[in-house]
Amino acid sequence: MSNVKGFQEYAEEARLNEELVTLLKESMPFHVISDRLLERIAAIARRVSYDPGEVIYHGGEPSDDIFIVVSGRIEHALVQGVASSTPIRTMERGDVFGWAALLKDRPGRLAKTTSLSASEVLRVDAHKLVEILDTDPTTADTVMSRFATMITKDFAVSEDRAQVAPQRKGSRVAARGGGNGGGGGQQTISGISLTMFRFAQWLRSPRPYLMFIGFSILIGFWFFAVEVWKLPRFREMPGLTEVWREWLSTDPIYGLSIYVPEYYTHIWVSIRRVLIAFALATGLGVPLGLFLGWSLKFKEYVFPVFETLRPIPVLAWVPLSILMFTGLETPVIFLTFLASFYATALNTMLGVQSIDESYSRAAYCLGANHRQVFRHIVIPGAMPFIFTGLQISIGVAWFSLVAAEMVSGQYGLGYVINTSYTMVRYPTIVIGMVTLGIIGYATSAMVRLMGDHLMQWRVRELALGEQS
Amino acid sequence: MISAVENIQPNRTSAPTRGGAIRIDDVVKIYDPEGAAVLAVDHCSLDIAAGEICMIVGPSGCGKTTLLNAIAGFHDITSGSIHMDGEMLCGPGKPMAEPGSDRIVVFQNGALFPWRTNLENVIFGPVMQGTLSKAEAIDKARGMMADAGLNDVEYNYPGEISSGVRRRVEIVRALMNDPKVLLFDEPYRALDSLTKSVMHEALLEIYYRNPVTIFFITHDLEEALFVGHRVVIMTTRPCKPKKVLDVDIPHPRDYGVLTSKRFRELMEETVDAVHEEALKAFDRGEKEG
Ligand SMILES: Nc1ncnc2c1ncn2[C@@H]1O[C@H](COP(=O)(O)OP(=O)(O)OP(=O)(O)O)[C@@H](O)[C@H]1O
Ligand SMILES: [Mg+2]
Numbered sequence: 001m002s003n004v005k006g007f008q009e010y011a012e013e014a015r016l017n018e019e020l021v022t023l024l025k026e027s028m029p030f031h032v033i034s035d036r037l038l039e040r041i042a043a044i045a046r047r048v049s050y051d052p053g054e055v056i057y058h059g060g061e062p063s064d065d066i067f068i069v070v071s072g073r074i075e076h077a078l079v080q081g082v083a084s085s086t087p088i089r090t091m092e093r094g095d096v097f098g099w100a101a102l103l104k105d106r107p108g109r110l111a112k113t114t115s116l117s118a119s120e121v122l123r124v125d126a127h128k129l130v131e132i133l134d135t136d137p138t139t140a141d142t143v144m145s146r147f148a149t150m151i152t153k154d155f156a157v158s159e160d161r162a163q164v165a166p167q168r169k170g171s172r173v174a175a176r177g178g179g180n181g182g183g184g185g186q187q188t189i190s191g192i193s194l195t196m197f198r199f200a201q202w203l204r205s206p207r208p209y210l211m212f213i214g215f216s217i218l219i220g221f222w223f224f225a226v227e228v229w230k231l232p233r234f235r236e237m238p239g240l241t242e243v244w245r246e247w248l249s250t251d252p253i254y255g256l257s258i259y260v261p262e263y264y265t266h267i268w269v270s271i272r273r274v275l276i277a278f279a280l281a282t283g284l285g286v287p288l289g290l291f292l293g294w295s296l297k298f299k300e301y302v303f304p305v306f307e308t309l310r311p312i313p314v315l316a317w318v319p320l321s322i323l324m325f326t327g328l329e330t331p332v333i334f335l336t337f338l339a340s341f342y343a344t345a346l347n348t349m350l351g352v353q354s355i356d357e358s359y360s361r362a363a364y365c366l367g368a369n370h371r372q373v374f375r376h377i378v379i380p381g382a383m384p385f386i387f388t389g390l391q392i393s394i395g396v397a398w399f400s401l402v403a404a405e406m407v408s409g410q411y412g413l414g415y416v417i418n419t420s421y422t423m424v425r426y427p428t429i430v431i432g433m434v435t436l437g438i439i440g441y442a443t444s445a446m447v448r449l450m451g452d453h454l455m456q457w458r459v460r461e462l463a464l465g466e467q468s
Numbered sequence: 469m470i471s472a473v474e475n476i477q478p479n480r481t482s483a484p485t486r487g488g489a490i491r492i493d494d495v496v497k498i499y500d501p502e503g504a505a506v507l508a509v510d511h512c513s514l515d516i517a518a519g520e521i522c523m524i525v526g527p528s529g530c531g532k533t534t535l536l537n538a539i540a541g542f543h544d545i546t547s548g549s550i551h552m553d554g555e556m557l558c559g560p561g562k563p564m565a566e567p568g569s570d571r572i573v574v575f576q577n578g579a580l581f582p583w584r585t586n587l588e589n590v591i592f593g594p595v596m597q598g599t600l601s602k603a604e605a606i607d608k609a610r611g612m613m614a615d616a617g618l619n620d621v622e623y624n625y626p627g628e629i630s631s632g633v634r635r636r637v638e639i640v641r642a643l644m645n646d647p648k649v650l651l652f653d654e655p656y657r658a659l660d661s662l663t664k665s666v667m668h669e670a671l672l673e674i675y676y677r678n679p680v681t682i683f684f685i686t687h688d689l690e691e692a693l694f695v696g697h698r699v700v701i702m703t704t705r706p707c708k709p710k711k712v713l714d715v716d717i718p719h720p721r722d723y724g725v726l727t728s729k730r731f732r733e734l735m736e737e738t739v740d741a742v743h744e745e746a747l748k749a750f751d752r753g754e755k756e757g
Contacts, residue, residue, distance in 0.1 A: 356577075356579070358575045358577065358579040359579055359581060361540070361542055361567070361573065361575075361579070362573065362575065362579035362581075363581075363592070363596070364541075364567040365540065365567050365568070365569065365571070365572045365573050365642075366569055366572065366592050366593035366596060366597075366641070366642075366645060367568060367569035367593055367596050367597035367645065368592075368596040368597075369596075372596050376581075376592075376596070377581065380581070380583040380584075381581075381583070383583065455583070456625070457582055457583045457584075457585075457625040457627060458582075458583075458627075460625055460627065460628055461582070461625065461627035461628065
């Protein structure tokens with residue numbers, strides 16, 4: 001009989017030991033240690049229970065053991081005078097504390113720890129721990145440098161935390177609970193959640209309400225000036241209700257409303273012209289700007305010509321463009337393209353010139369060749385400026401489009417506005433204008449979103465700046 | 469602070485070095501913007517042993533960065549020569565060195581590419597040179613970042629982490645290329661003293677693991693004495709060594725040495741020499757401007 005009991009005891013001990021090894025594997029920084037060593041560490045570990053409210057150690061007491069929480073919750077309160085961003089923390093299963101025992105000449109305890117609930121901890125004698133680790137210098141080295149990082153993170157370098165904290169509230173806990181399994185997932189905020197976050201932020205700020213007030217004032221002024229007060233200069237103006245009714249009418253008096261297919265033809269023709277012109281301006285302007293910024297020689301050839309042509313207004317190009325291009329469509333696209341192209345090229349060039357020289361120097365140091373520097377430093381480095389350029393570009397594209405469509409063309413919103421004027425269809429003018437405003441805003445918002453998507457790094461930097 | 473680390477591997481410093489001896493021989497650098505010649509470095513000679521940490525201190529504007537840029541290959545020298553392991557980097561007939569991954573600069577204001585995550589920054593060198601595939605580079609980078617305690621910022625962009633952590637990432641990015649020489653241009657200038665002290669220990673930690681030659685420009689005398697094997701005090705412009713101090717405090721060092729008697733003696737010696745040069749620079753500044 002006694003034989004069997006001995007065996008049971010042995011089996012129980014083995015099970016406990018295995019459980020400890022499992023626990024150690026979940027605890028930073030023990031998770032990097034091999035099972036063989038962990039078993040030896042588990043063998044010297046002592047399991048101790050504490051009652052709720054029981055103090056495990058006081059600040060200043062000599063430190064000999066380090067602790068790993070098995071169950072329950074333990075409050076870890078730093079003594080006064082120890083700098084940290086989180087003076088009081090709660091430790092849970094898998095958390096390690098009491099590492100003052102590992103420090104040089106063992107300073108007294110830096111914190112007071114109290115058991116918050118009935119809890120169980122492992123106590124490991126630091127001397128013996130170091131002895132065990134000593135037998136495997138490579139692992140020991142990693143463990144110790146992890147410890148060092150964890151300690152500095154917790155005490156000295158609060159700046160580090162303060163900067164990153166707003167977006168990563170959960171990540172420390174996650175890192176502690178789950179080891180380092182999750183890779184970067186826990187900290188990487190995806191574009192969508194970021195957009196949602198910013199939207200929520202926006203709703204909480206006064207900005208949407210101010211925006212609402214702004215629109216109300218504009219529309220209200222229009223309504224009152226034309227329809228209520230009938231101000232002298234506004235007598236000929238189409239009123240708000242008249243325009244609104246016409247716009248939504250199934251049978252519009254002047255022939256254009258959201259139920260008329262022609263309305264969408266005009267919109268589509270204008271959008272198509274702008275998109276073609278914008279694509280051309282981007283496709284030609286960005287490379288030109290990149291080379292202007294990259295090569296001094298190229299700039300010396302091209303830039304003076306560029307700077308002479310740039311101030312010529314779009315309207316001045318109308319006669320020549322009609323002479324140069326055949327048909328009705330190409331001159332309009334050319335005129336729309338022109339100003340966009342200048343804006344894009346110029347901003348791209350400035351973008352390249354704005355790149356800190358140390359980035360390309362660093363890239364050369366790291367063994368990149370000229371082509372790689374162009375591809376991996378110049379292009380992404382100029383990206384913020386390029387997108388500023390594209391924002392301006394899409395704006396001036398709409399601007400020039402309307403001018404061009406007023407001069408020539410058969411369709412398009414500019415054409416609508418112009419012909420409605422000559423044919424005295426005043427509400428239609430306003431419908432054309434408002435439609436332009438909405439579509440213009442939508443396209444430039446799309447450019448901005450695209451920029452945000454391509455420049456996550458910048459979005460995140462700005463988001464951090466906004467919060468702190 | 470963390471001496472248990474040393475107790476475990478007392479023999480780490482004796483790891484073999486991989487070359488990287490720098491010989492600066494009679495280097496002169498004259499900047500000549502629009503004919504107004506500025507003599508920045510004047511017949512400067514300096515020998516740096518392979519695996520040595522050589523700290524350069526000197527008054528502002530004396531030409532330290534100029535010297536570093538010449539070694540890195542960012543600009544030419546007017547005369548003299550610079551050799552590495554007996555091979556000429558620049559000298560007669562070849563005024564400008566080729567920048568390359570055997571000599572990597574850690575810049576004063578940091579030059580992590582803000583559009584790449586920290587991990588993407590760290591793999592930049594080997595991937596560009598084609599020495600490692602992207603997957604291999606990522607593996608190696610993860611390991612090195614974990615060793616430096618940086619594994620939880622892998623997926624952050626440099627703009628999201630503190631400047632102290634950024635510097636550590638930048639050093640790891642350099643070490644990924646197994647450089648022979650690291651050239652530091654006041655990398656810790658912008659850091660507060662607490663972060664700085666952590667950075668010094670982190671730097672030494674990294675150095676003990678990868679004993680490369682370090683050419684380290686600084687204004688901070690305590691930093692110079694704490695980190696360096698030798699401290700070279702430069703004269704005010706034009707730059708040349710005024711005094712070379714052997715810091716005979718054995719490595720590995722920890723913050724305990726700051727309060728040691730020897731450290732204070734060395735500090736006094738350095739302060740005197742630097743103060744003299746600073747006064748000269750100041751006097752000249754008064755006269756010139
Ligand atoms: N590209 C340049 N053209 C002309 N003069 C320059 C140029 N770069 C540096 N200088 C001048 O050369 C001198 C040395 O500059 P350098 O940047 O090497 O000094 P430094 O010792 O690094 O100074 P600091 O400690 O302020 O960084 C300075 O007087 C500076 O004005
Ligand atoms: Mg400098």
